[in-house]
Amino acid sequence: MKKQLKNSALLVISMLVLSACGGDTKQQDSTDQPVTAQEETTATPSTGNTLEIEANDQMQFNLTELKAVAGQEITLVLKNVGKMDKTVMGHNVIILKVGTDVAEYAKKALAAKDTDYVPASESESVIAHTKLTGGGESDTIKFTITEKGTYDFICSFPGHYALMKGKLIVE
Ligand SMILES: [Cu+2]
Known part of the structure; x- marks a missing residue:
């Protein structure tokens, strides 16, 4: 008991x-x-397929990762929040196809001053790109990526690619 x-x-x-x-x-x-x-x-600060990225006079993007949905139109806004002229501190966003040798592309871009550092010979590697912006300028582009994957993006202004690069993840 x-x-x-x-x-x-x-x-x-x-x-x-x-x-x-x-x-x-x-x-x-x-x-x-x-x-x-x-x-x-x-x-993921951007909602839906509208992406916004800033570039500054310190040669930096504010984001190194962008996310979008496959098969739906993407709106990409590049805001150059710097003050310097585009001839000395210009910024663009170039989205490259999967498999592109990014370093090689950036090298070719060095010689493409006449086309704002977007080399015509390498257009096959480019999905979309903004124009070259100076301080206070912005550019908006629209494009669609149908294949899911991770895409490199860079600023192709001479010397910027080492710091100004990131990934666009399409899901
Ligand atoms: Cu740049």
Whole structure:
């Protein structure tokens, strides 16, 4: 009889411990959720297929990753938030086909001053590109990518490609 009581007391204690543990993990879950939601909003600041990217006088894009949906028209806005003239600190966005040798493309672009550093000989490698912008200017382009994949984008102004590059992820 005494033994039985002891056993049931142990059972109650172990159940309490178990439920306390369950409560703990639930609490952890609810605190984790807002954090992951925040991460998602910072990773994909653009909604739908309208993408906006900024370029500045420090030779930087504000984003290194853009996300879009395959098969739907993409609107890409390049905002040059700098102040310098396009002859000294010009910026563009060139989206390249998968398999393009990006370094080689940038090299060819160096010699294409007459066409704003978009080499005509390499047009087969280009999906879309903005015009060359100077400080305070912007350009909007529209294009569609039907194949899902990860596409390189760069600014082809001489010397910029090393810093000004990123990935367009099409899903
Ligand atoms: Cu640039």
